[in-house]
Amino acid sequence: MIVFPTHAEFITNPNRCSFITSRNYKTFSSISFCLKKPTSASSSASKEEESNEKKNESTKRKLSEQSxxxxxxxxxxxxxxxxxxxxxxxxxxxxxxxxxxxxxxxxxxxxxxxxxxxxxxxKATRSFEYLQGDYYIAPTFMDKVVCHIVKNFIAHLLNVKVPLILGIWGGKGQGKTFQTELIFQAMGVEPVIMSAGELESDRAGEPGKLIRERYRTASQVVQNQGKMSCLMVNDIDAGLGRFGFTQMTVNNQIVVGTLMNLCDNPKRVSVGQDWRDSDITHRIPIIVTGNDFSTIYAPLIRDGRMDKFYWQPTREDITNIVCRMYEKDGISRDEVVSIVDTFPNQALDFYGALRSRTYDRSISKWVDDIGGVENLGKTLLKRKKDDPLASFVPPKQTVEALLESGYSLFREQQLIMESKLSKEYMKNMDD
Structure with a gap:
C-alpha cells in the first residue's frame, strides 16, 4: 500500500518525495489534498510555491514551445x-x-x-508587360483619359468641381478597355482593376467593402511607390444595370452608395476601422466602362460625379487600329482599307476575330501532325518534357484569306439574327 505524502510534507521535506516527478506532481498533489486537508498556513504557502513554480516553468519554456x-x-x-x-x-x-x-x-x-x-x-495592381508591340491609340480617347487623371491629381489646385469618375461607354467590342490599358502603359499608371463580377456576393456588404479596399490600395500605390494609380471597373452596367425586371439586391445598393460617397468625399474612406485624424487617403480617379449607362442609377451618373465619354471610333480610327494589327503580317494600308470597306459597321473585335479565324486550317493540320485527335490529350498533357512537339507554322496572311474568314463570320452573325431559335422553341406556348 502506497502512502501518499501530504501537500505540507512535500513542501517541508521534498527529499522524502523524490519519486514524484514534475510531470505527475499535479496529480499526486491533488490526491493528497483530497486525503488530508491542509491547514490555512500550509494552504497559503502551497499556493505561493505553486505560483512561483509556474512562473519558473514559463520562463524556462522555449519560444518554439509557446503558442x-x-x-x-x-x-x-x-x-x-x-x-x-x-x-x-x-x-x-x-x-x-x-x-x-x-x-x-x-x-x-x-x-x-x-x-x-x-x-x-x-499585388492587387495591374502591370502591362504583356502589351508588347506598337499599338494605335485614338487621340480623342487618349485626351479624355489623360485629362481626367490629371485633373483629379491636381484637383486641389483647381477652383472647379472635378468629377471623380470617368464613364467610358459605347458599342460592344469597340476596344474601350484595351485603349484604356494602352494609355495606362503610356502614362506609367499602375491601376487597380475590378470586373462587374466582383460587384455581387452572397454576403451582404462585401462588394462595397471591396471597392473601398481597392480604392485605398490605389492610394497606397501613390503614397508608397510614387506612381500614379487609379481604380478601374470594367463593364459596370453588367453588375449595376437594371435590365427588364431584374431585381436590385442589397449589394447593388451598397455599391452604388459607396461609389457616390467616394465621389462626394474621396479622401476619407472607411473599411471598418476606427477613424483617425491622420487617416487621409489620396484622391484616386475612377474609370468605369460599359455599354449602356442608362441602366445605372441616375444619381450616380450625374455630371457632378461622373464625366461621361461616348466612344464610337471613326472610320479613320478603325483603319489605323487595324493597320497596326496587321502590320506584322505584311498587309498594306490600302489592303486594310479594302477589308474595312468590305465589312462596314463592324466593331473592332470583328477584325481581330477575322484574323484569328485564318489560323483554323493551320491548327487542324498541326493536330494531324502531332498524332490526331485520338491522341491529342496524351500528346499535349502527358508527354515527357524531352519529347518535342511538331513546330506550328502560322499561316501566311493574304487579303483573300482574310476576306474568306470575314464572310464566314458575317454569315454567322446573320444566322443568329434571322433564326431566333428561342422564338421557334416557344411558338406553341401562346396556344
Whole structure:
C-alpha cells in the first residue's frame, strides 16, 4: 500500500518525495489534498510555491514551445481575442513576424521580420508587360483619359468641381478597355482593376467593402511607390444595370452608395476601422466602362460625379487600329482599307476575330501532325518534357484569306439574327 505524502510534507521535506516527478506532481498533489486537508498556513504557502513554480516553468519554456497567440498587441490584447472580433475569423495580415508566428515557421533565412506572402497578397495592381508591340491609340480617347487623371491629381489646385469618375461607354467590342490599358502603359499608371463580377456576393456588404479596399490600395500605390494609380471597373452596367425586371439586391445598393460617397468625399474612406485624424487617403480617379449607362442609377451618373465619354471610333480610327494589327503580317494600308470597306459597321473585335479565324486550317493540320485527335490529350498533357512537339507554322496572311474568314463570320452573325431559335422553341406556348 502506497502512502501518499501530504501537500505540507512535500513542501517541508521534498527529499522524502523524490519519486514524484514534475510531470505527475499535479496529480499526486491533488490526491493528497483530497486525503488530508491542509491547514490555512500550509494552504497559503502551497499556493505561493505553486505560483512561483509556474512562473519558473514559463520562463524556462522555449519560444518554439509557446503558442503564437500569446503575443500581445499595443492594447495588451492577444491575437486570439482580435480574431474573435473579426468578421471572417482570419488574421493573415500579421505575416511571419517575430513574436507573432513561431520561429519554426519564420525560418532564419527570411530574417526576424519577414512576410513570405506579402508580394502575392498585396499585388492587387495591374502591370502591362504583356502589351508588347506598337499599338494605335485614338487621340480623342487618349485626351479624355489623360485629362481626367490629371485633373483629379491636381484637383486641389483647381477652383472647379472635378468629377471623380470617368464613364467610358459605347458599342460592344469597340476596344474601350484595351485603349484604356494602352494609355495606362503610356502614362506609367499602375491601376487597380475590378470586373462587374466582383460587384455581387452572397454576403451582404462585401462588394462595397471591396471597392473601398481597392480604392485605398490605389492610394497606397501613390503614397508608397510614387506612381500614379487609379481604380478601374470594367463593364459596370453588367453588375449595376437594371435590365427588364431584374431585381436590385442589397449589394447593388451598397455599391452604388459607396461609389457616390467616394465621389462626394474621396479622401476619407472607411473599411471598418476606427477613424483617425491622420487617416487621409489620396484622391484616386475612377474609370468605369460599359455599354449602356442608362441602366445605372441616375444619381450616380450625374455630371457632378461622373464625366461621361461616348466612344464610337471613326472610320479613320478603325483603319489605323487595324493597320497596326496587321502590320506584322505584311498587309498594306490600302489592303486594310479594302477589308474595312468590305465589312462596314463592324466593331473592332470583328477584325481581330477575322484574323484569328485564318489560323483554323493551320491548327487542324498541326493536330494531324502531332498524332490526331485520338491522341491529342496524351500528346499535349502527358508527354515527357524531352519529347518535342511538331513546330506550328502560322499561316501566311493574304487579303483573300482574310476576306474568306470575314464572310464566314458575317454569315454567322446573320444566322443568329434571322433564326431566333428561342422564338421557334416557344411558338406553341401562346396556344
Amino acid at each position: 503564437s497567440w500569446e503575443a500581445k498587441d499595443s492594447e495588451g490584447k492577444d491575437y486570439l481575442y482580435k480574431l474573435g472580433k473579426e468578421a471572417d475569423n482570419m488574421n493573415i495580415a500579421v505575416g511571419a513576424r517575430a513574436g507573432i508566428i513561431d520561429d519554426l515557421f519564420v525560418g532564419k533565412f527570411l530574417g526576424t521580420d519577414a512576410d513570405i506572402v506579402f508580394d502575392y497578397r498585396q
